[in-house]
Amino acid sequence: MFQTVEEVQQRFRDAKYIATRRISTVVYLASRMGRPVLIEGPAGVGKTELAKTLSEISSRPLIRMQCYEGLDEAKALYEWKYAKQLLYTQLLRDRIGELVANAPSLPDAVDKIAGQDDAFFSFRFLAPRPLLSAILAEDPTVLLVDEIDKAEPEFEAFLLEVLSDFQVSVPELGTIRARHIPWVVLTSNNARELSDGLKRRCLHLFIDFPAPAEELAIIRLKVPEIPDKLAEAVVAAVGKIRSLDLRKPPSVSESLDWARSLVILNAKQLDAALVESTLTMLVKYEKDLERVKGALDKVLADLPQA
Amino acid sequence: MDERILEFIGDLRRAEVRISPSEALDALGATAEIGLEDRETFKAALASTLVKEARDQATFDRIFNLYFLDLEALGEGLKKALGPEDPKMQELLDQLANEQDLDLDEMTELLMRGQGSEMEMAIRSGSQNAGLERLMYFLQVGYFSRRIQDQFDWAAMERDLEKILQMLEAKGLDPGQLARIRNYLELRLEAFRRMIRQHVERELERRAWRQGEKLTREVLADKPLFALSPDEVAQMKTVVARLARKIKDALALRQRQEEKGRIDARRTIRKSLQYGGIPMEVMLRRRHREKPRLITICDVSDSVRNASRFMLQLVWSLQECFSRVQSYVFVSEIAEVTQAFSSLPVERAIEWALKGAPVDFHCRSDFGYAFNRFVRTELERLDRRTTVMILGDARNNYNDPQAWALRMIRERVKGIIWLNPEGQWGWGIGDSVMPLYSPHCNFVRECRTIAQLGEAVDSLVHQWWRRGR
Structure with missing residues (x-):
């Protein structure tokens, strides 16, 4: 548990994650108020990373649930291990036969088998999926629900229900209540509008591309070998490329990749040939690539030089 | 707070x-x-x-x-006025404030400790007593600032400051230090006055903004579309965008799966493998819901251009609700403008369709001719899944209405929807041929304002297409 917002910020920093004031405030509030955090923002700005870092600094295990179209309750909550149940009944056929051997009538036999229900519908045969594992966990966890916008609205409604009382009922076993309320982080890329209910339930955090100073700090932190001037040039160039109206503007993860590749290439400063040959690290669409190449002069104009 | x-x-x-x-x-x-x-x-x-x-x-x-209030910015200004800050001075003052026998006014203590947020709270409660909610005009700012100031005991504060300085003198501070402390405290007092005034000004700004915002919203939504000024058209774009989103949001919540339907043999058998070949869980074939095809035909003559603009914007922002959208514009010649929407952003495409489209919009509207041309060239492309949405005032300039063309379209498609940006009272009067056209339409709506346009499209998305399924 965190005591102050500053502590959150510092601990994230120690774990090599630059958290803005806004991010740390939301994390602090979430830990205090026991609310899920919904993070929205363009791809690659560190939404998932935030959850991972949170689990790292709080030393709570991370349970990750990746959403996709067609994800349903069974895959998110639990499934019975049918095959195993079947196998066990096959193996135990003799014992079952013994059990019902001296039953005088059919109803008696059924009763006897019904008495053994628990043997087959127990935790032994239950395969917990991410949601149930978060609820069953002995220790507090961080539950990451990644890309919730990819799942269907119905699943979202179901998730909302789980997130509001942290208990699920398995008909054969009864209601299971969470021992610890996990810290929940949901991320969304805004592929579709999320429902109001879910948004209402969550603390909302919008992470955008970082300001140049922050991005510089991130690059220095994650790629410590990079020369100072080169890092500044990278940030400035990426900023300019972002303003070019691309289909997918480069985000933090891409600028980090780029910085790393520049370090590997032993670059001291950015020049046209170098940028052109490494541009694919930054820009992922053919059309965008052409556009950036066309505007290369503008991108490279008055960058900080070594 | x-x-x-x-x-x-x-x-x-x-x-x-x-x-x-x-x-x-x-x-x-x-x-x-x-x-x-x-x-x-x-x-x-x-x-x-x-x-x-x-x-x-x-x-x-x-x-x-x-x-x-941006206290930090205010504090920055204050610091600048003071020159390099002397932490010792603040410390000294804090010490003083903590001394027991020093009987200070509450406000003086606040001033000395320099807690911005507490000062703001004090101003706020002061302004409540001063009746700040009656503030309406800029000329009243001075008056209310004074009234709030009067809530505090300035004389007591001045007295306290004197007392503090005397005590400091008694402690043996040199005159130079003393003068700086006096300066510091006076600046704090001044800053406090400034904060009060700023608070009142903000309040006024807030009120004015609230009024203005309310006006634009209410007036714009119910203003006849033809009467919008270019400025208002620009504002309206955001209103329409919000409308589109609202309709889309509601749609996203619709349940997709259903409990009944035909058995999906393939999936049922696959599922039964888990149970040793016994079909325990019956899988149903997902009912495929057809998204409608939409064709919009817009009159873009001067009188209804705005209505067409917003209808196009609305429909194209709702693109994902339709399997396909095609748009035509006409005055008397009719032309397809779908291409523009697929290659340009919606905003620009609309401008293009309204201004540079391959129709001559200096001639007079002729609905009959336009429908006739449409039937001749496009009839083959219509089918049962298509809904045709027409936007126009049906003012035909006494040309031949050719209502038969509309009837031919009707026979081919799922339905015709007519949105008329003219008030219902005018239909059929003068050169309006609405009464001749409306029998061939499934759905006729007046949409003079953006609010009505929104309602029409909303009921379309939710009811009209639902019926046919």
Whole structure:
């Protein structure tokens, strides 16, 4: 548990994650108020990373649930291990036969088998999926629900229900209540509008591309070998490329990749040939690539030089 | 403070940021956790609990700045006036303030400790007593500032300051230090006065903004579309965008799966393998819901151009609700403009369709001719899944209405919807041939204002297409 917002910020920093004031405030509030955090923002700005870092600094295990179209309750909550149940009944056929051997009538036999229900519908045969594992966990966890916008609205409604009382009922076993309320982080890329209910339930955090100073700090932190001037040039160039109206503007993860590749290439400063040959690290669409190449002069104009 | 936050939430709501009571409670809870010390943190706490859509962020920022004074900026100004800050001086003052026998006025203590947020609270409660809610005009700013100032005992504060200086003198500070301390305290006093005035000014600004915002919203939504000025057209674009989103949101919540339907043999057998070949779970074939094809035909003559503009914007922002959208525009010659929408952003495409489209819009509207041409060239492309949406005032300039063309279209398609930007009272009067056309339409609506346009499209998306399924 965190005591102050500053502590959150510092601990994230120690774990090599630059958290803005806004991010740390939301994390602090979430830990205090026991609310899920919904993070929205363009791809690659560190939404998932935030959850991972949170689990790292709080030393709570991370349970990750990746959403996709067609994800349903069974895959998110639990499934019975049918095959195993079947196998066990096959193996135990003799014992079952013994059990019902001296039953005088059919109803008696059924009763006897019904008495053994628990043997087959127990935790032994239950395969917990991410949601149930978060609820069953002995220790507090961080539950990451990644890309919730990819799942269907119905699943979202179901998730909302789980997130509001942290208990699920398995008909054969009864209601299971969470021992610890996990810290929940949901991320969304805004592929579709999320429902109001879910948004209402969550603390909302919008992470955008970082300001140049922050991005510089991130690059220095994650790629410590990079020369100072080169890092500044990278940030400035990426900023300019972002303003070019691309289909997918480069985000933090891409600028980090780029910085790393520049370090590997032993670059001291950015020049046209170098940028052109490494541009694919930054820009992922053919059309965008052409556009950036066309505007290369503008991108490279008055960058900080070594 | 809570009241202030609730008031703030009220204004956000008026600016169409949707905030539920539970979110308001969250905001109060969050700010209680955070406290008021740091403005950025405070803002982040409010934002994370109240703003759930990226598009509301700008509204939030604007209103937040109207509500909560930027104390840090004020403090910065003060520091500059003081020159390099002397931590020793503050320490000395703190010591003094903590001394027991020093009987100081509350405000003096606040001043000395320099807690911005507490000072703001004091101003706020002062302004309540001074009846600041009656503030209406700019000329009243001075008056109310004075009234709030009168809530505080300035004489007592001055006296306290004298007392402090005397005590310091007694402690044996040299005159130079003493003069600087006097200077510091006086500046603080001055800053406090400035804060009061700024508070009143903000209040006025907030009120003016609230009024203005309300006016634009109410008036624009119900203003006849032909009467919009270019400025209003620009504002309206955001209104239409919001409308489109609303319709889409509601649609996204629709349940997709259904409990009944035909058995899907393939999936049932696959599933039965888990149970040793016994079909325990019956899988149903997902009912495929057809998205409708939409063809819009817009009159783009001067009189109804605005209505066409917004209808096009609305329909194209709802593209994903349709399997295919095609748009035609006409005055008397008719032309397809779909291409523009697929290659340009919606906004620009509309401008292109309205201005540079391959139709001569200096001639007079001729619905009959346009429908005739449409039937001749496009009839083959119509089918049962298609809905035709026509926007026009049906003022045919006494040309041949050729209603038969509309009937031929009707026979081919799922339905014709006619949106008329003219008031219903005018239909059939003068050169209006609406009564000849409407029998061939499934659905005729008046849409003089953006509100009506929204309702029409909404009922379309939700009811009209639902019926046919």
